Amino acid sequence: MNSTTEKRLIRLLSVLFWLAVWHIAAVIVSQRILIVSPVDVVIRLFELLHQPAVWKAGVFSTLRIAGGFLLALASAVVLAMLSSRLKWVKILLEPLVQAFKTIPVASIVIVVLIWVSSRNLSVIISFMMVFPVLYSNLLSSIEDTDRKMLEMAEAYRLSFCSRLRLVYLPQVCPYFLSSASLALGLAWKSGVAAEVIGIPDGSLGELLYDAKVFFATADVFAYTLLIVILSVCFEQIMKAAIRYAAMRLEAI
Amino acid sequence: MRAVVTKHFGQQLIFSHFSVEVEQGSIVRLAGPSGSGKTTLMRILSGLESNEEPGNNDFLSHRFAWVFQEDRLAETMSGYKNLYYSVGPLSKKSAEEYFSMLGLDDISKPVSQYSGGMKRRLALLRAMLCPGEIIMLDEPFAGLDDRARESACEFIMSMRKGRTIIFSGHDADGSIPADSTIAIQA
Structure with a gap:
């Protein structure tokens, strides 16, 4: 057995272990209002997936959370590049980034709800949660770029495009991918949390809220599983897209 | 070409009105x-370090090509891409020919898979293909064995x-036939 297969097997076994713990806990408690077994959650999810409203809510939330993430991604790339070149941009953005990092999500949600309709709440909240993570990581990876490689680029009078491809991309890309992965999880967590507080019509947050109000614990678990699946799928798509974009940029 | 160089690093005086003249x-x-x-x-002659004069x-009115003491290559990229983005458009066929002249094989292999000597030869190749009018070679043969050094020198x-070549190196690097020598004392 090679090391990759071994690692996958170990990971699968650890997941199975925690699923077993969850199942045993559900059997011991034996109260569906408190805890539902993983098997019941999957069954309930399949039942819910027969309802068009769930699909619509999935699309509604995904589009908004993805929108917020992509907006944050684009802003972070542009502003991190500007901040690395212009010190005043960095100084100007610092308090804003710190504020985004420290203000509690609930406070932002309440303030944003006063300003805009709850329909677009998750776009703004995911943007505000994701932007500081992407911006800070990108900026520090640009600032940490190998000075010797930058000097080589200067000595060879490389154009901006060549510098980007030869010096910045290979060094920034790995950091960018890991911070994008972290930020994607954050976008979903904060986006759905905002929807649960703001209860926009036809969102996953609204379904989750209703399930809580009616003590439909199985539904709460099933919607949560659906959010996790959507989040993982979106993360894989985004990572592949970023890798593809980097590959295209590097390509001759 | 002439330069007069004065340089301190902190309190330490490195050069004081040091005059360099190169034909x-x-x-x-x-x-x-x-x-x-x-x-x-x-570094001062090529403008990478400031001159106090x-x-x-x-x-400085000329374009430079450099082989630094470190190879300074993009490790995750192939040798071909390193050349392409540093020296400009270059066909794969030409790149393969240049590679073989220096005993390098696969142009699409990532530089991280190269040996130290191969990286050095690639850095040399990059400098020689660059349209620089002055070629700075800082210890160009470091890490190369006698045979590789000989073929690199021929290359x-x-x-x-x-073009003008300014190179540094120890006695063993004397295989590049120099027209003149500038001796610097510690």
Whole structure:
């Protein structure tokens, strides 16, 4: 057995272990209002997936959370590049980034709800949660770029495009991918949390809220599983897209 | 080309009104013990390090190609991409020919898979293909065995095309036939 297969097997076994713990806990408690077994959650999810409203809510939330993430991604790339070149941009953005990092999500949600309709709440909240993570990581990876490689680029009078491809991309890309992965999880967590507080019509947050109000614990678990699946799928798509974009940029 | 160089690092004086004169198209060897300032002088002449006598450096009006003490290659990229993005458009066929002249094989292999000697040869190849009028070679043969050094030296001479070469190195690097030597004392 090679090391990759071994690692996958170990990971699968650890997941199975925690699923077993969850199942045993559900059997011991034996109260569906408190805890539902993983098997019941999957069954309930399949039942819910027969309802068009769930699909619509999935699309509604995904589009908004993805929108917020992509907006944050684009802003972070542009502003991190500007901040690395212009010190005043960095100084100007610092308090804003710190504020985004420290203000509690609930406070932002309440303030944003006063300003805009709850329909677009998750776009703004995911943007505000994701932007500081992407911006800070990108900026520090640009600032940490190998000075010797930058000097080589200067000595060879490389154009901006060549510098980007030869010096910045290979060094920034790995950091960018890991911070994008972290930020994607954050976008979903904060986006759905905002929807649960703001209860926009036809969102996953609204379904989750209703399930809580009616003590439909199985539904709460099933919607949560659906959010996790959507989040993982979106993360894989985004990572592949970023890798593809980097590959295209590097390509001759 | 002429330059007058004065340089301090902190309180330490490295060069004081040090005059350098190099005939265009010649090969100049910088000689001196380790730490004498050969690399610093090359960096000042090419503008990578500041000169405390501004305006006293004719070399700066020229374009440079460099082999640094470290190879300074993009490790995750192939040798071909390293060349392409550093020296400009280059066909795969030409790249393969140049690679074989220096005993390098696969142009699409990531540089991280190269040995130390292969990286050095690639750095040399990049410098010689760059349209720089002055070629700075800082310890160009470091890490190369005698045979590789000989073929690298032949390659440098064949690709020189009348350009100025300024190189530093120890006695063993004397295989590039220098027209003149600038001796620097520690």
